[in-house]
Amino acid sequence: MRRVIPALGVGIGWRPEIDLTIERLPGVDFVEVLAENVPPREVPESLRLLARRGVPVVAHAVSLSLGGAERPDPARVAHLAAVACGVSAPLVSEHVAFTRAGGLDAGHLLPVPHTWDALEVLAANVREAQDRLPVPLAMENIAALLRWPDAELTEGQFLAELVERTGCWLLVDVANLHAGARNLGTDVGAFLDALPLERVAYVHVAGGVERGGVYHDSHAHPVPPPVLDVLAQLCRRVRPPGVLLERDDAYPSDAELSGELAAIRAVLDRP
Amino acid sequence: MTGEARQRLAAAQAELLAALVAGAPAPAGFDRERVRTEAEALLAKRRRTVERLRPDLADSLGQRFAPLFDGWATPRPRRDGAGGRDDAGGRDDAEAFDAWLVTEGHRQNRRHSWFQRRR
Numbered sequence: 001m002r003r004v005i006p007a008l009g010v011g012i013g014w015r016p017e018i019d020l021t022i023e024r025l026p027g028v029d030f031v032e033v034l035a036e037n038v039p040p041r042e043v044p045e046s047l048r049l050l051a052r053r054g055v056p057v058v059a060h061a062v063s064l065s066l067g068g069a070e071r072p073d074p075a076r077v078a079h080l081a082a083v084a085c086g087v088s089a090p091l092v093s094e095h096v097a098f099t100r101a102g103g104l105d106a107g108h109l110l111p112v113p114h115t116w117d118a119l120e121v122l123a124a125n126v127r128e129a130q131d132r133l134p135v136p137l138a139m140e141n142i143a144a145l146l147r148w149p150d151a152e153l154t155e156g157q158f159l160a161e162l163v164e165r166t167g168c169w170l171l172v173d174v175a176n177l178h179a180g181a182r183n184l185g186t187d188v189g190a191f192l193d194a195l196p197l198e199r200v201a202y203v204h205v206a207g208g209v210e211r212g213g214v215y216h217d218s219h220a221h222p223v224p225p226p227v228l229d230v231l232a233q234l235c236r237r238v239r240p241p242g243v244l245l246e247r248d249d250a251y252p253s254d255a256e257l258s259g260e261l262a263a264i265r266a267v268l269d270r271p
Numbered sequence: 272m273t274g275e276a277r278q279r280l281a282a283a284q285a286e287l288l289a290a291l292v293a294g295a296p297a298p299a300g301f302d303r304e305r306v307r308t309e310a311e312a313l314l315a316k317r318r319r320t321v322e323r324l325r326p327d328l329a330d331s332l333g334q335r336f337a338p339l340f341d342g343w344a345t346p347r348p349r350r351d352g353a354g355g356r357d358d359a360g361g362r363d364d365a366e367a368f369d370a371w372l373v374t375e376g377h378r379q380n381r382r383h384s385w386f387q388r389r390r
Binding site for chain 1: 273276277278279280281283284285286287288289291292293299300301302305306308309312313316317320348349350351352358360361
């Protein structure tokens with residue numbers, strides 16, 4: 001799993017609603033597709049077009065629940081592997097989160113306790129998934145609104161240990177990190193300092209909104225300056241192979257999306 | 272050893288998830304306000320997914336959509352097992368909510384009346 005991650009550049013999350021926009025937007029070096037929504041044998045034409053142009057397509061999963069107590073569902077892992085093959089993905093990614101427990105489905109990514117128990121289970125699940133995936137796996141920090149009591153490690157230490165135990169890569173979501181700082185008091189500098197930054201495969205950037213004193217990582221609003229500032233803090237430590245903008249709703253004009261990509265590139269290219 | 276860790280984690284995660292989506296009390300040690308905020312965010316996401324899949328329902332119900340959906344969804348947490356697409360659970364929700372609206376008389380069965388008009 002210690003394969004090299006290629007230089008990815010600046011990218012955007014591919015969504016069917018903005019497929020034509022993405023095809024004609026200048027400066028899209030790579031894209032990412034939500035693996036659960038792609039039938040492996042019927043990859044959307046737009047993605048095949050991008051792939052033919054040499055634009056790397058990363059497969060991003062949300063439902064493996066690798067932070068859950070159960071072992072990973074082989075069918076879900078197999079689906080991610082098939083999508084990765086179908087789009088010739090250089091790597092795939094999932095979240096440090098659980099989505100199912102006790103017969104219920106959260107329909108969303110929930111935080112895991114930062115304990116040695118949870119780390120052991122997560123690492124075992126990640127290794128099991130890695131064994132069945134054709135390409136490297138990067139694990140992403142999520143935007144949590146709550147934290148578990150009795151943490152034994154900080155979030156940064158938890159991720160560093162996960163990398164140590166599994167050899168996985170990291171997908172650092174700077175918007176989620178900002179949300180953690182704003183909502184839970186996560187220390188951004190300490191978080192970044194704890195990570196093995198040479199293992200960062202790429203970065204997520206997204207917009208959000210503050211409501212009732214809580215920052216919501218909506219993916220439906222412009223990227224606020226504090227999120228770009230967290231990106232800058234990361235880039236001062238390491239130049240990540242890729243940075244990707246996620247937009248999932250309330251899609252703005254092509255010009256506005258282009259502007260957001262340019263703002264990201266400006267941070268990345270800052271000396 | 273991982274087996275024991277899995278068991279402990281399973282119990283803790285099940286307790287938190289029940290508090291977040293099934294109205295159970297917040298587990299010991301958690302900030303209750305935060306648990307409530309997360310529970311509301313999960314419900315809002317569930318509602319938005321149905322709204323996106325069935326904009327006609329939201330349109331026809333107008334202001335009543337959110338309270339009716341929340342009232343329907345709260346005692347009906349999503350069960351594990353929808354699988355597939357990331358909005359598979361949302362599709363199940365949309366279908367069941369629509370059927371409930373008709374049964375409860377909040378909405379006429381439009382498909383039927385459209386068919387009758389065309390006759």
